[in-house]
Amino acid sequence: MRTVLAISARELxxxxxxxxxxIVIALFLLLTSVVFAFDTLMPGEAATLRHFFVxxxxxxxxxxxxISMRLLSEEQRAGTIEPLMTSPAPDGxxxxxxxxxxxxxxxxxxxxTIVFPIVLFVVAEPAPDVGPIVAGYVALLLxxxxxxxxxxxxSAVTASQTLAFxxxxxxxxxxxxATARIAPMLPEPYANWVAYLSxxxxxxxxxxxxxxxxxxxxxxxxxxxxxxxxxxxxxxxRWR
Numbered sequence: 001m002r003t004v005l006a007i008s009a010r011e012l013x014x015x016x017x018x019x020x021x022x023i024v025i026a027l028f029l030l031l032t033s034v035v036f037a038f039d040t041l042m043p044g045e046a047a048t049l050r051h052f053f054v055x056x057x058x059x060x061x062x063x064x065x066x067i068s069m070r071l072l073s074e075e076q077r078a079g080t081i082e083p084l085m086t087s088p089a090p091d092g093x094x095x096x097x098x099x100x101x102x103x104x105x106x107x108x109x110x111x112x113t114i115v116f117p118i119v120l121f122v123v124a125e126p127a128p129d130v131g132p133i134v135a136g137y138v139a140l141l142l143x144x145x146x147x148x149x150x151x152x153x154x155s156a157v158t159a160s161q162t163l164a165f166x167x168x169x170x171x172x173x174x175x176x177x178a179t180a181r182i183a184p185m186l187p188e189p190y191a192n193w194v195a196y197l198s199x200x201x202x203x204x205x206x207x208x209x210x211x212x213x214x215x216x217x218x219x220x221x222x223x224x225x226x227x228x229x230x231x232x233x234x235x236x237x238r239w240r
Contacts, residue, residue, distance in 0.1 A: 003093045004096050006097070014101075025112075032056055049132070053139065060144055065147070065154075067102050073164045077161070107144075146199075153233065202218065
């Protein structure tokens with residue numbers, strides 16, 4: 001665990017040493033602030049952060065691939081993946097540490113938005129419900145972890161950061177289209193199987209203030225599956 005934490009701290013620090021990390025945070029806060037100001041604070045609007053969570057979830061579809069694309073692709077491009085894999089640290093600890101570092105950066109990006117519910121509690125009458133706000137942040141965290149997990153697998157497959165970004169984005173958009181558009185056109189039981197993978201349906205439960213344990217387990221398990229797949233891809237390099 002000490003190795004995992006050391007690698008994650010190093011990975012997190014690398015995001016803040018590069019201008020792109022600060023640019024991503026600035027753009028995320030700018031766009032979500034605009035949504036909050038014009039869709040939530042406008043007179044007559046309901047005291048809810050639903051618009052913010054919807055827009056933040058949409059932004060994660062593009063931000064998570066941008067964050068995860070360099071996790072392993074950069075190591076492969078620079079030729080440092082082999083020395084890294086032959087170091088005393090286990091392969092799983094290296095990849096999991098990099099994954100945790102990227103997730104921590106997403107958390108640092110979302111953290112300043114805590115000011116939004118604080119402002120809402122100050123100016124709104126009546127005060128908003130706490131449940132949907134807490135559930136919304138839990139949903140953002142879990143979605144971000146899943147998206148970064150998918151990006152970690154894509155980054156393990158290719159040495160090109162561009163291809164890793166596009167691959168992750170294609171999977172995320174394809175999954176949303178498949179569950180929202182294609183599933184209703186499929187015969188049973190295939191429609192139910194595809195609909196079960198719907199992230200939108202699970203996020204809607206969070207938006208209602210319901211933190212369903214089944215949704216939490218599904219998102220965490222899916223994140224772990226993509227991480228394990230990424231580890232398998234990197235481990236297969238030993239046999240080439």
